Each structure stands twice: as structure tokens, then as C-alpha cells.
Amino acid sequence: MIEAKNLRKTFNKGKVVAVDNVSFTARDGEITGLLGPNGAGKTTTLRMLYTLLRPDSGHMRVDGIDPEVQPLSIKRALGVVPDSRGLYDRLTARENIRYYGKLHGLGKADIERRTEQLTEILGMSEFIDRRTTGFSQGQRVKVAIARALIHDPRTVLLDEPSNGLDVMTTRALREFLRELKKQGCCVVLSTHIMQEVAALCDRIVIIADGKVAAEGTADELLQRSGEANLEDAFVKLIGSAEGLLA
Numbered sequence: 001m002i003e004a005k006n007l008r009k010t011f012n013k014g015k016v017v018a019v020d021n022v023s024f025t026a027r028d029g030e031i032t033g034l035l036g037p038n039g040a041g042k043t044t045t046l047r048m049l050y051t052l053l054r055p056d057s058g059h060m061r062v063d064g065i066d067p068e069v070q071p072l073s074i075k076r077a078l079g080v081v082p083d084s085r086g087l088y089d090r091l092t093a094r095e096n097i098r099y100y101g102k103l104h105g106l107g108k109a110d111i112e113r114r115t116e117q118l119t120e121i122l123g124m125s126e127f128i129d130r131r132t133t134g135f136s137q138g139q140r141v142k143v144a145i146a147r148a149l150i151h152d153p154r155t156v157l158l159d160e161p162s163n164g165l166d167v168m169t170t171r172a173l174r175e176f177l178r179e180l181k182k183q184g185c186c187v188v189l190s191t192h193i194m195q196e197v198a199a200l201c202d203r204i205v206i207i208a209d210g211k212v213a214a215e216g217t218a219d220e221l222l223q224r225s226g227e228a229n230l231e232d233a234f235v236k237l238i239g240s241a242e243g244l245l246a
Contacts (some may be wrong), residue, residue: 001186002026002049002155008060009044014056018044018209021058026188026203028154031181033201034190035234041210042190043083046157049188050080050094062153063186076104079153081161085144089133093124093143096132097150104151111150118146121179123172141173155186162196174199194231208238 002025009019019041026032034042039245047053049060051071060067062211067074087096094115101111119128122142127135132143141161149156162170180187191197197204198218205215214221214237218230224234 001028001062001063002032002188003061004045004049004058005060007045007048007055007060008057009041009048009053009055017112017210018186019048022207022210022211022212023058024205024215026139026186028186029181029184030202031177031187031189031200033197033204034188034207035192035194035197035201035204036207036213037192037238040207042192042207044161044210045207046080046082046159046188046190050074050078050157076151077153077155079143079148079151079156081141081148081156081158083159084162085140087132087135087140087143087147090131092131092138093128093135093146094119096143097147101150106151112150114150116147118149121176122146138166138169141165141169145173145176154184155188156180157190159190160192161189162191162193194234198230206237207233213237 005023007019007022010017022041022045033062034045036042044053048055049062049067051067051074054068062074063077065073065077091099097110097115110148120126122145124146125141127139132140145161162173165173177187189200201219203215204221214224216224221230221233221237225236227233227236
């Protein structure tokens with residue numbers, strides 16, 4: 001479970017407020033969507049959760065661990081698929097995954113076992129032993145996901161994982177995320193794609209201008225906005241929040 005309370009992050013000596021008192025809870029066995037337009041603060045929020053950025057104020061807990069106090073424990077507990085996939089192009093897909101397994105302290109047998117499992121689940125058998133140079137976007141995302149999950153984490157953060165994916169790969173990714181949910185994992189999905197939110201998310205946190213504009217289940221957001229679909233609800237709730245912030 002993830003608990004974020006009043007997270008704030010600024011840049012340029014406080015002149016640019018990227019995240020402004022963001023609070024939310026992401027529970028085990030659920031997919032929580034961070035929904036918002038580009039530049040809303042979703043990626044900055046995730047980067048604070050996985051300790052790449054330190055918040056100016058506020059606090060968080062990931063599976064009961066304070067990232068500021070125990071950053072290495074957080075890195076071991078989390079599976080992170082960042083917005084930049086960052087594969088090592090001179091390595092094969094298998095070698096990329098194996099390297100991260102070693103970083104997490106896994107033994108050779110466990111690394112090979114998990115790699116085979118993830119290769120089958122994600123459909124990577126055709127390219128698992130190819131160098132990642134020249135991989136398609138879908139192939140790169142699959143390797144990034146496998147690399148993030150090699151140590152079998154219970155809490156998974158994904159930053160717009162379906163960007164640039166074709167229809168079939170997107171469908172496979174959604175099924176995989178549903179399987180993580182069935183296993184009781186806490187999944188946080190940052191996206192601006194409404195269909196993805198509607199298809200996957202148990203709870204939705206809408207972020208606009210660095211603030212939480214609204215949160216709840218899809219039905220709760222529809223009821224609050226008075227709209228019939230999530231896209232219209234999103235636009236209305238973002239507009240209401242911007243009016244309050246003006």
C-alpha cells in the first residue's frame with residue numbers, strides 16, 4: 001500500500017511548483033490511476049515515491065516504509081517502470097533483466113526462473129536473446145516491465161507504459177496489469193489515456209496544475225461531475241479545479 005500526504009515539490013528555487021500538497025492512498029489488490037494532462041505533476045509525484053526526487057515537504061509510506069528514512073528498502077520493495085525506459089542497448093533483453101536481478105541480490109537460479117516466467121507472460125520469446133538496439137517501442141516496454149518485476153515486488157509504479165504501443169501490445173499489457181491485481185499487488189498507473197483508466201482502474205486520482213482535482217471510483221467521479229462518461233467528467237473536473245485555483 002502507498003500513502004502520500006501533502007507532497008510538495010518545486011523547482012527553480014521555488015519559482016515553479018510541480019506538485020502542491022498532493023495526497024492519496026493506493027491499496028493492495030487495486031489499480032490506482034493517476035490521471036491528468038501533460039505537465040500536471042504525475043511523473044514528479046511518482047519520482048518522489050520511488051526516491052528519485054526528494055519532496056520539499058509532506059511525507060509518504062510504501063508498505064509501511066518511509067522512503068526518506070529507508071530509501072534502499074523502498075528500492076527493493078518497488079517495481080518501477082519509469083517514463084524513460086533506459087535499456088542498455090549493448091545488452092540483450094535477457095541480459096538487461098538479469099542485470100537488474102543481480103542488483104536486487106537474487107541468486108542465479110531465481111533470476112533464470114523469474115526471467116523464464118516473465119518471458120512467457122509478456123510474450124518475449126522471439127527477442128529475449130537479441131540486443132535491444134533497434135527494438136520497437138512495444139518490445140522496449142516489455143523488457144522494462146520484466147526488468148522492474150524480476151524481484152517479484154508487491155508494489156508496482158508505471159509511468160505511462162502504453163505510450164507508443166500498438167493495439168495488440170496494449171491489450172497484452174492490460175491483461176498483465178489485471179493479473180498483478182489478482183495477485184494482490186498494489187499497482188499505480190500514471191496515464192492521460194481515458195480508455196486505459198476506464199478499462200483498468202479501481203480508483204482514480206485526477207491531478208491538475210500539481211494539485212489533486214478529484215479522486216474516487218469511476219462511478220463516484222461520474223456522479224460528482226454529472227457527466228455520462230469519464231472523458232467529459234475529466235474535462236469538467238479539471239475545469240472546476242482550475243477555476244478554484246485561479
